[in-house]
Amino acid sequence: MKYDITLERIANCYYNLGLERARLRDLSGAAELLKKSLLFDKYQKDARNLLGLIFFECGETADALVQWVISMNLNPEENDADHYLDEIQRKPGILRVCSDNVKRYNQALDYAQHNNDDLAVMQLNQVIVDKPNYIKAHILLALLYMKNERWVKAGKSLFKVLRIDRNNPRALVLMDVVKRKTGRKEVEQNRLKNVFSHRRMADDDVLVPQEVKQISPWAVVMYILFGVVLALFCFEFLLMPARTKALNSKNNSELIYFAEKLDVSNMEYAALSEEHNELSSRYDAALEKLSQYENENASFIKQYQTLNRINVAYESGDLASATMLYKEIDESTITDENMREFYNQIKSYMEGSVYQMLADQGTAAWNAGNIGDAENLYKLSLLIREEPENMYLLARLYQARNDMAMANELFDRVVGEHPESPYAQRAREARGY
Amino acid sequence: MISFEEEIQRFKPSLDVDQIEDAIVKVDLTDMNDIMTQLIEEAAKKEDDRR
Numbered sequence: 186m187k188y189d190i191t192l193e194r195i196a197n198c199y200y201n202l203g204l205e206r207a208r209l210r211d212l213s214g215a216a217e218l219l220k221k222s223l224l225f226d227k228y229q230k231d232a233r234n235l236l237g238l239i240f241f242e243c244g245e246t247a248d249a250l251v252q253w254v255i256s257m258n259l260n261p262e263e264n265d266a267d268h269y270l271d272e273i274q275r276k277p278g279i280l281r282v283c284s285d286n287v288k289r290y291n292q293a294l295d296y297a298q299h300n301n302d303d304l305a306v307m308q309l310n311q312v313i314v315d316k317p318n319y320i321k322a323h324i325l326l327a328l329l330y331m332k333n334e335r336w337v338k339a340g341k342s343l344f345k346v347l348r349i350d351r352n353n354p355r356a357l358v359l360m361d362v363v364k365r366k367t368g369r370k371e372v373e374q375n376r377l378k379n380v381f382s383h384r385r386m387a388d389d390d391v392l393v394p395q396e397v398k399q400i401s402p403w404a405v406v407m408y409i410l411f412g413v414v415l416a417l418f419c420f421e422f423l424l425m426p427a428r429t430k431a432l433n434s435k436n437n438s439e440l441i442y443f444a445e446k447l448d449v450s451n452m453e454y455a456a457l458s459e460e461h462n463e464l465s466s467r468y469d470a471a472l473e474k475l476s477q478y479e480n481e482n483a484s485f486i487k488q489y490q491t492l493n494r495i496n497v498a499y500e501s502g503d504l505a506s507a508t509m510l511y512k513e514i515d516e517s518t519i520t521d522e523n524m525r526e527f528y529n530q531i532k533s534y535m536e537g538s539v540y541q542m543l544a545d546q547g548t549a550a551w552n553a554g555n556i557g558d559a560e561n562l563y564k565l566s567l568l569i570r571e572e573p574e575n576m577y578l579l580a581r582l583y584q585a586r587n588d589m590a591m592a593n594e595l596f597d598r599v600v601g602e603h604p605e606s607p608y609a610q611r612a613r614e615a616r617g618y
Numbered sequence: 619m620i621s622f623e624e625e626i627q628r629f630k631p632s633l634d635v636d637q638i639e640d641a642i643v644k645v646d647l648t649d650m651n652d653i654m655t656q657l658i659e660e661a662a663k664k665e666d667d668r669r
Binding site for chain 1: 620625627631632635637638641642645648649651652654
């Protein structure tokens with residue numbers, strides 16, 4: 186029938202107007218137009234879907250779902266509502282959160298309607314945190330703030346509403362009250378007045394200069410002085426502290442930098458010093474060891490030479506020299522095995538026969554009347570081995586030479602050191618006790 | 619001047635997600651087309667009765 190097409194056209198017109206309003210974020214106006222569109226044609230799916238979207242944007246999720254479900258029932262083919270419902274169903278958490286928020290909002294509304302303003306405000310604040318675009322909650326919260334004359338907070342809530350829905354009638358009315366209460370209204374009016382009061386200058390307009398006051402020279406001087414004082418004051422109390430602080434900061438950072446550098450240098454110096462000490466001690470030890478080796482080597486050579494000379498003297502019959510050289514050797518200093526063997530060989534004939542040969546030569550010299558030679562030969566014999574017989578003979582020689590002190594000393598030694606010897610008794614007798 | 623008490627009493631509870639089914643059932647989907655059809659049907663009926 187003809188009126189069908191007419192109704193569809195009217196519905197479409199309303200839908201277009203609603204869409205335009207929605208694009209301008211006039212959601213309330215858009216919703217009214219879309220409802221009218223649906224009143225003319227309930228099958229206008231775009232209008233219904235857009236109405237659902239507007240409800241969703243305003244935080245009314247359940248109303249949005251109602252519209253989309255109806256839209257799907259009326260127009261199941263190629264309907265955007267299917268996509269919206271899919272989006273909601275794909276995230277079941279959204280529905281749970283929406284349901285919780287609606288319950289809390291309804292609870293807050295109940296509190297507000299029964300004069301429990303504080304509880305209502307608390308609930309609404311929680312709702313808004315979870316769902317910042319819940320217009321009804323914002324408006325109710327603003328109303329409660331206004332009731333308690335908290336105009337600024339009410340204004341903030343209403344401002345949020347008007348950002349979502351630019352022409353929300355209830356929010357506009359409340360905002361007007363808030364502006365009047367906070368004095369904002371007058372400010373805005375004045376501003377508007379100033380904006381629209383500007384006009385272009387016409388050619389015949391004349392700028393009338395403001396009255397110039399005649400200032401006396403003294404006043405000029407005073408002004409200049411005042412300016413200088415003010416400049417000095419600013420320099421001293423505003424610029425200087427900042428400058429001083431900056432310089433101090435720079436100096437401190439430099440000081441810290443150099444202190445750190447000094448610490449590092451000190452640490453390096455300590456490490457090097459320690460290394461130097463260690464190397465010095467190692468050098469000293471090495472030097473000492475070297476010196477020891479040199480000494481040992483020198484001693485070894487000297488010992489070898491001495492032993493060799495003893496052997497040569499012995500083989501050549503120079504027993505006196507051999508004896509003197511033999512006494513020079515300190516047995517304890519011989520460490521080399523071969524050297525010790527050589528020494529033992531010499532020792533065996535020196536202490537085994539040479540001492541006696543010297544004593545015999547001494548006796549022979551004494552018998553020949555060479556008392557001096559005899560004394561030397563006996564002494565040499567005793568140097569090798571202190572045999573009691575030879576000690577006794579030397580003592581007797583001293584006695585014969587009338588050197589009683591030396592004689593007695595030797596007699597005493599024979600008695601004291603060799604008491605078991607047969608010469609001990611003879612020494613005692615010669616000594617006279 | 620706004621009466622806060624009156625304003626607050628004017629607020630209605632929001633529709634909960636659990637109540638969607640009831641809400642859908644309760645929605646009046648009558649549009650102008652339905653009304654026109656109904657009016658035409660009534661007019662035709664009256665015409666038939668008169669005859």
